């Protein structure tokens with residue numbers, strides 16, 4: 158499923174002009190300037206984006222531990238960590254479970270999502286030019302699907318699955334790389350580290366994907382351009398052609414007689430375990446039982462796997478056939494390089510790991526009866542035997558928060574032990590979600606919290622403090638579901654907020670509204686952000702807050718009520734300090 162993926166980012170900002178964004182940066186292929194020197198101030202500047210450049214996203218790097226919140230990182234980390242059940246906001250693993258699953262929930266016989274994603278990632282990367290540093294895994298494939306080198310529906314199907322997982326902050330190419338990593342792991346393949354930070358192209362790149370009818374010399378030259386030597390070429394082709402197969406409907410020059418009623422696209426798999434990421438592509442090649450139509454096909458002119466695999470006297474294939482572990486290890490390394498082949502000006506973040514304790518969909522708002530409510534979930538993830546054995550009904554999980562005056566609440570438990578947990582799974586370990594539904598005294602407010610938790614009632618509580626400073630929450634500018642609604646194309650949308658009135662004058666308040674729209678020449682979306690002023694409209698449920706409302710029309714492209722592709726960032730300058738509430742929940746309420 159594609160659902161509401163946003164976690165809440167509630168951040169206090171300074172208004173120091175020295176941290177102002179260097180220059181407007183639009184999301185173009187050229188827009189790859191290195192902004193990392195500026196990035197640490199992401200949450201402490203105001204900037205006037207009409208379209209965001211994804212280079213502006215702050216990716217945790219080794220020197221800077223992850224600090225919640227980080228909207229782009231949080232969304233990808235959700236996709237990465239939660240594989241099914243509650244909080245499975247990406248639905249990626251479901252789409253490749255079992256590994257043989259075909260598109261449209263298994264209703265397209267002979268096709269295989271996992272194989273199509275891997276092939277798509279390779280074709281996206283394959284136009285990389287290592288001499289210029291241009292191209293690589295940058296989503297340009299979404300502009301290139303009508304090329305002869307990109308035959309078949311796999312690319313469109315893949316793009317249509319991943320495009321809705323991208324956001325104004327998360328690139329299509331990051332979701333594709335992440336999807337390939339999860340798919341390969343789920344098909345019994347190697348663990349491939351995921352590093353976020355890819356930036357999407359806004360136009361097609363040059364052609365250059367290898368094709369079966371080309372000569373060995375051409376293939377060697379193409380892989381060299383991509384940054385892989387002749388031996389690595391042999392290995393990488395085997396690492397790709399262990400999943401899936403070739404379809405007669407798309408490659409009749411290589412496959413004959415395979416189309417039947419049960420096999421309408423005429424797939425012939427590359428090996429006998431097309432749905433297991435293993436070394437059978439090598440063992441079958443060497444023991445002459447291969448059915449790979451690029452090895453034993455009737456048309457010797459397109460038997461490219463045969464030419465490639467034999468090009469080092471079968472040495473690489475022998476190594477693969479001798480040891481599945483060696484195959485997995487080598488493929489893990491090569492596929493990691495393939496997925497991390499990005500334009501030279503793109504700098505990827507550090508390897509992502511599931512976060513042990515993480516807030517999910519946390520929001521602070523005035524409810525229908527006027528109470529200031531903190532609502533959402535705390536996610537606990539672990540890889541230990543203790544984590545696997547834990548019964549969430551017996552796990553104490555408590556929030557202890559600090560109010561706006563620095564006073565700590567006395568061991569205030571907000572998660573209901575024994576009832577308020579939600580089932581979820583992860584292919585990396587064990588994961589549980591616990592509901593938060595707490596009331597905050599508006600006059601005391603809230604500035605941060607820590608989570609005290611344990612795997613059972615008997616154990617001492619562990620404190621998760623988000624790198625030392627606690628999980629920050631600002632209570633100054635708050636999104637209000639009540640009174641907010643989502644307009645259709647050319648109709649008004651309304652965003653309702655409350656802003657504290659005891660902290661000085663509100664000199665500026667606005668909403669940045671991001672939505673997806675068609676992108677000329679591509680089957681993926683682009684994101685547009687428009688800004689609307691938040692206007693003071695009166696009192697709120699609390700004497701400490703006033704209501705501010707923005708009403709606007711978004712008429713560029715298509716708007717949709719699909720919750721996954723719009724988001725709202727709120728900004729208010731109050732008493733000279735800038736406060737933001739980022740990535741607010743998408744609105745299901747139509748106007």
Ligand code: HEM
Pocket residue numbers: 268269271272273275276279309311367368369370376393394396397398400401402403404405407408461
């Ligand atoms: C000289 C290099 C290569 C050539 C000529 C080549 C050619 C092909 C062809 C003709 C197909 C059949 C597509 C279809 O019928 O749907 C195919 C499938 C596939 N290729 Fe390659 N390929 C090459 C390298 C690679 C590499 C390096 C990878 C990934 C690392 C890869 C991954 C795949 C996968 C996973 C499939 C199966 C797709 C499916 O079942 O839908 N290929 N390849």
